[in-house]
Amino acid sequence: MRNKKKLLIEQLDQKLANFKDAGMVLVPQKGWVNTIRTTLNMTRDQLGTKLKLTKGAIQKIEEREATGQITINKLKDVGNALNMKFIYGFIPKDGTIESLINLKAEKLARKIVLRTNQNMKLEDQGIGDEKIDKTIKELASEIKREMKKSLWD
Numbered sequence: 001m002r003n004k005k006k007l008l009i010e011q012l013d014q015k016l017a018n019f020k021d022a023g024m025v026l027v028p029q030k031g032w033v034n035t036i037r038t039t040l041n042m043t044r045d046q047l048g049t050k051l052k053l054t055k056g057a058i059q060k061i062e063e064r065e066a067t068g069q070i071t072i073n074k075l076k077d078v079g080n081a082l083n084m085k086f087i088y089g090f091i092p093k094d095g096t097i098e099s100l101i102n103l104k105a106e107k108l109a110r111k112i113v114l115r116t117n118q119n120m121k122l123e124d125q126g127i128g129d130e131k132i133d134k135t136i137k138e139l140a141s142e143i144k145r146e147m148k149k150s151l152w153d
Contacts, residue, residue: 005147013096016089023091031065033078040082050081101144104151109139 028035037047037058044058051058061078064070072088079086092100113136143151 009097009101013098016091016097019089019091022089031062033065034062036082036084047081051077101151105140105143106136108143108151109136113139
């Protein structure tokens with residue numbers, strides 16, 4: 001089961017790697033629909049005709065996209081009308097799913113180890129910093145291997 005999880009993570013990281021450069025592209029202030037439409041020198045009436053919508057409906061679409069209140073299906077429809085393909089995806093902030101899991105596992109392990117060490121200190125059984133770091137690494141590795149749902153709490 002662990003190998004299957006690891007393989008799924010690797011496969012997902014490979015798929016998401018294709019979006020990496022897309023994360024560098026800034027969305028135009030007025031949104032993509034408006035920017036592409038005006039760059040193509042297309043009027044709202046013309047785009048509306050292709051979508052069987054009014055000029056005012058196209059204006060609403062552009063406004064909703066710019067404010068983040070548009071549906072994915074509507075963007076797909078506009079893309080088709082513009083003879084373009086609409087795509088979307090997620091890009092891990094830390095580069096890969098693997099690094100996201102590493103970060104979360106270490107954070108959880110640190111929390112558990114430091115809490116346990118605090119209790120041990122109260123009983124005069126605390127451990128040194130070197131031992132704490134080693135224990136955190138070992139626990140993080142175990143958490144990662146098991147991929148428990150508590151990793152995301």
